[in-house]
Amino acid sequence: MIPATFKLCAAISYQHFRTLTGLRHSAVVALGHKLNQVRLQHQAPSSWVNKARRRSSLISCRLEEKPYSEAEMAYVEQGEEALHKSISILQDASGWKTEIEATNGDKVVSKMLPDIGKVFKLEVVMDKPSDLLYSELYDKIEQMGEWNPSVKEVKILRKINNETMITHEVSADTAGNIVSPRDFVSVRCSRRRGSTCFLAGMSTHSDMMPKQNGFIRAENGPTCIVLRPSADDPSKTKFTWLLSIDLKGWLPKSLIDQLLSQSQANFAQHLRRHLDSNAAAPSC
DSSP: OHHHHHHHHHHHHHHHHHHOSTTHHHHHHHHHHHHHHHHHHOSSOOHHHHHHHHHHHHHHHHHHSOOOOHHHHHHHHHHHHHHHHHHHHHHOOTTOEEEEEOTTSOEEEEEEETTTEEEEEEEEEESSOHHHHHIIIIITGGGGGGTOTTEEEEEEEEEEETTEEEEEEEEOOOGGGSSOOEEEEEEEEEEEETTEEEEEEEEOOOTTSOOOTTOEEOEEOSEEEEEEEOSSOTTSEEEEEEEOEEOOSSOOHHHHHHHHHHHHHHHHHHHHHHHHHHHHSOOO
């Protein structure tokens, strides 16, 4: 009689566990304790006891997972899409044309893609470990405007989890106001694969940031920064940045190409100066 009763309770309670919130954890714990008592009373527990215990364990695990709304899951999936597209582009080594090559080895290349248009790739080596770069470019992303003159502001609109966020970025005025300020709403995705870190992203839509007066809403993506420890010196980082962007508006294509390639080269210099200044600053 007792086993039959608890079998019925386990079946009935399962649906309540899925809908109730305040009593979930205590109910699961109570059920687990009772099942242990039954196990002690019967040296050979019946199969339904094992099944009920597995089910209660599964419910407990699900309670630990963070529930995502449909909109949040869409952002997570979009971030994954940006990452997969970026990796696919970067893995194809053919067709790249040199745009800028500096004496220190910094290099910007580009190529045309059928469904995306012209993409740019920055390849440099930073004299800093990849974890430090990750911290500056992801964890401290809202501080980017303090050291990158091309960026006026970056604001996190929503953090879905530790690896996915929605941001709003505003570009700074260009010299001579050749290009008016742009703003972007982006989903950003962070992933680690071994010692390599990927920071991918692409434009998205969010009701949290409608179009702003005085700015042209531009689009980017897929974009991706890859941070990989240098094979020659693990304290240094091989830094790769894939850039795909549509500035919108009426701008000559030649001007856009020059602007984007130069902005990547400048970014590397600004980042180096920022990291060096932080390293030189006295600690408190």
